[in-house]
Each structure stands twice: as C-alpha cells, then as structure tokens.
Amino acid sequence: MKVMYLWQxxxxxxxxxxxxxxxxxxxxxxxxxxxxxxxxxxxxxSALKEPARAEERRKLIRKAADERFDWEEMARRSLxxxxxxxTDEEKREFIPLFSDLLERTYMDKVEGYSGEKVVYxxxxxxxxxxxxxxxxxxxxxxxxxxxxxxxxxxxxxFIYDVSIEGVSLVNNYRSxxxxxxxxxxxxxxxxxxEAKLAKK
Amino acid sequence: MKRFDxxxxxxxxxxxxxxxxxxxxxxxxxxxxxxxxxxKVYAIFSNSGGLKTGSSVVIAGVDVGRVKGITLExxxxxxxxxxxxxxxxxxxxxxxxxxxxxxxxxxIEITPGGSEKIIPEGGRxxxxxxxxxxxxxxSKFVFGKL
Numbered sequence: 648m649k650v651m652y653l654w655q656x657x658x659x660x661x662x663x664x665x666x667x668x669x670x671x672x673x674x675x676x677x678x679x680x681x682x683x684x685x686x687x688x689x690x691x692x693s694a695l696k697e698p699a700r701a702e703e704r705r706k707l708i709r710k711a712a713d714e715r716f717d718w719e720e721m722a723r724r725s726l727x728x729x730x731x732x733x734t735d736e737e738k739r740e741f742i743p744l745f746s747d748l749l750e751r752t753y754m755d756k757v758e759g760y761s762g763e764k765v766v767y768x769x770x771x772x773x774x775x776x777x778x779x780x781x782x783x784x785x786x787x788x789x790x791x792x793x794x795x796x797x798x799x800x801x802x803x804x805f806i807y808d809v810s811i812e813g814v815s816l817v818n819n820y821r822s823x824x825x826x827x828x829x830x831x832x833x834x835x836x837x838x839x840x841e842a843k844l845a846k847k
Numbered sequence: 848m849k850r851f852d853x854x855x856x857x858x859x860x861x862x863x864x865x866x867x868x869x870x871x872x873x874x875x876x877x878x879x880x881x882x883x884x885x886x887k888v889y890a891i892f893s894n895s896g897g898l899k900t901g902s903s904v905v906i907a908g909v910d911v912g913r914v915k916g917i918t919l920e921x922x923x924x925x926x927x928x929x930x931x932x933x934x935x936x937x938x939x940x941x942x943x944x945x946x947x948x949x950x951x952x953x954x955i956e957i958t959p960g961g962s963e964k965i966i967p968e969g970g971r972x973x974x975x976x977x978x979x980x981x982x983x984x985x986s987k988f989v990f991g992k993l
Contacts, residue, residue: 723961724939730961776973789987796974812984813893813977818941821958 675777675797675804676770682715683765690760708757709750717805718746720798724807725820729828737833744840745820751844762786775799886930887915888966890942890955895924896978898944898953904928905956914955928955928972936972937962943976953978 686708689695695704722738722745723730733741768780779795796808808817827836895917904912912930919925930936939960944953957972966972 727939727961728959731963773973808974810976813979815941815943815974815976817974818943818958818976821941821960825958 674770675772675779675795676767678804679715679779679781679795679797679806680767682711685711686757687760687765690758705754705758708754712750713746715806716746717798717800717807718742720805720807721745721749721817724817725824727821727825729824729833733833741837744837744844747844748840768792777804884932885912886932886934886936886968887927888930888936888968888970888972889925889927890972890975891920892924892926892942892944892975892977894944894977894980895926896944896946896953896980898924898926898955898978902952903954904930905954906934906959926955935965938964938966938970939974940966940972941974941976942972944978946978949981 689704689707689711692704694700695707719742722742725745726733726741730738763786764784766782766784768782770777770779775798777797777799779797781793781795783791783793785791792812794810794813795806796810797804798807799805808815810816824836827839898914898917900914900916902914903910904914911934912928915927915929917924917926928942936957937960939962941958941960943956943958945956946953960974
C-alpha cells in the first residue's frame with residue numbers, strides 16, 4: 648500500500664513538472680511578451696524615474712533583456728565568417744563587448760519610451776526556429792513592424808536577430824564588421840568597439 | 848554540277864545562321880540549355896518588390912547566380928536561386944533583396960554566415976530581408992510627422 652502511495656506521489660510530481668515545463672517552454676510569443684511587459688513595467692515605474700535611480704533602472708532593463716537575448720548567437724552571427732577564426736578567449740571577450748554595444752546604442756531609445764503600444768501579430772515556428780511578428784504603435788499612430796527571430800534552447804526561446812521594417816540588425820552589423828575586419832584586422836574592430844564604449 | 852555547289856553553299860550558310868541565332872537567343876535570354884545543373888536553394892520573402900526570373904544573385908558584389916523562379920506561397924514570395932556547385936551557402940546566411948541604385952532593377956544579395964552547417968541542395972535560406980518599399984517608408988515618414 649505504501650509503495651502505491653509513493654508511486655502516486657512520484658507520478659503526480661512528474662506530471663506537475665511536465666505541465667510546468669510545458670507552460671515554461673510555451674510559445675515564443677508568450678516569452679517575448681513576458682520580457683517586453685517586464686521592461687515596460689520598469690520603464691513606467693514612477694519610483695524608478697528619479698534621476699538618482701537611473702543607473703539602477705538601466706541595470707534592471709539590461710537584466711530583463713539578458714534573459715531573452717542570446718548574445719552569443721547574435722555575436723556569432725554578426726561576426727559570421729570571422730567567428731571561426733577567433734580563439735576561445737577572443738570569443739569570450741567579444742560577446743560582452745557586442746552586447747554592451749547594443750545596450751549603448753539602444754538604451755537611450757528604450758528609455759525614451761512614451762506609451763507606445765505593442766501588438767502581437769502572430770508567430771511561425773519551424774523546428775527549433777521561430778519568428779514573432781510585432782507591431783509597435785507610437786503615440787502618433789505610426790506603425791513600426793518588428794520581427795523577432797528566435798531559437799529554442801532548452802526550455803526557452805531566445806532572440807538571435809531583430810528585424811525592424813524588414814532591416815535585420817545582425818545583417819547590419821555583419822556587413823559593418825566584415826568591412827572593418829577586411830580593411831584592417833579583428834584587433835582593430837575590438838579597439839573600435841572599446842573606444843565607442845568608453846566614450847561617454 | 849556548278850549549280851549543286853551553289854545550293855550547298857546557301858544551305859550551309861542558312862544552317863550556320865540559324866545556329867548563330869539560337870546561340871544568341873540563349874545567351875541574351877540567359878536561358879539554360881541543360882536545365883538542371885547547379886546548386887539550388889530557396890528563400891521566402893514577405894515582399895519580392897518586383898524581382899524577376901533571371902535577376903542576379905550576388906555575393907560580395909560578385910554575380911554568382913540567377914533567380915530561377917518566383918512563386919506565391921501562403922501570400923509570400925518563394926524565390927528559387929540557382930548557384931554554381933562551387934558556392935556553398937551556410938545556414939545562417941542572410942538573403943536580402945536590394946535595388947541597383949535608387950530605382951534600378953532588383954537583385955538578391957547573400958551575406959555569408961559563419962555556421963559550419965551548409966544548406967543542402969533544395970534547402971532553404973531561413974534568414975531573409977524583404978525589398979524595402981521606398982514609397983511605404985516615405986509615407987510613414989510623412990504621416991509620422993503629423
């Protein structure tokens with residue numbers, strides 16, 4: 648009898664896990680919505696709007712973004728052909744450099760949030776890859792179409808590219824990095840990125 | 848006897864003319880005589896922006912192949928690209944539709960990726976960038992200013 652109960656326990660525990668995993672793995676849209684909503688709630692939190700807490704606010708936004716963006720994949724895709732030629736150490740050094748570059752480029756725009764609405768238009772999933780389509784409605788009623796390209800990794804979906812009005816972010820950096828590396832060298836590219844990040 | 852030679856000459860000249868004409872039309876029309884050689888991949892674009900069969904496929908500015916066919920699939924453009932066997936496309940390569948000049952003809956540019964996985968014959972380039980609709984962008988910009 649005891650064994651029976653034990654089994655029941657194990658089975659129900661397993662089921663609970665299975666269900667929660669499924670809920671967690673969910674659809675890519677749900678996961679992107681979760682992150683977007685979290686960032687919007689940070690942005691609209693009036694307590695965090697005080698200038699003294701600006702740094703803290705930035706950190707919170709970055710943390711939320713870190714959970715959804717696959718920086719390594721983005722860096723790998725942006726370096727493209729030049730990624731294979733890098734040593735492990737160079738790759739480790741490049742990933743944070745790249746994510747900091749994106750933070751620097753886009754943080755101001757994110758912080759300039761003024762009540763834009765995000766409408767989820769649908770998603771397509773094919774194996775481990777998916778696309779989530781989003782319309783951003785600005786206060787002036789302009790629609791900006793954004794596509795998140797996501798990849799399944801374990802139980803989550805992670806963003807590896809963002810297309811805004813059909814223009815891919817990775818493609819933009821890929822051609823820029825490629826031309827810098829071909830004109831000078833990889834070290835020169837790292838120097839350029841570091842200089843850009845150091846500039847306040 | 849002499850007459851026979853003349854007829855033969857005219858006949859030969861005529862045949863030569865037809866061969867030349869055939870060669871010229873194949874060359875100029877960019878047709879393929881032995882249709883199915885090469886490495887074929889396809890890509891799906893939300894907007895092909897007036898791309899045509901026969902448009903060029905370019906890597907790093909080098910003309911490497913041609914668009915073999917464009918069909919509608921689920922209200923999106925499915926474009927088949929024909930490339931030489933020597934060109935290999937990585938699975939993270941990006942295919943984008945570009946315009947020569949501001950209003951010139953459309954072509955496809957492939958920016959090679961860094962993945963070790965190569966798209967197999969008949970496979971799909973997953974990452975695409977549709978043609979930029981200049982008119983739409985202008986209207987967005989104009990109405991955005993309101």
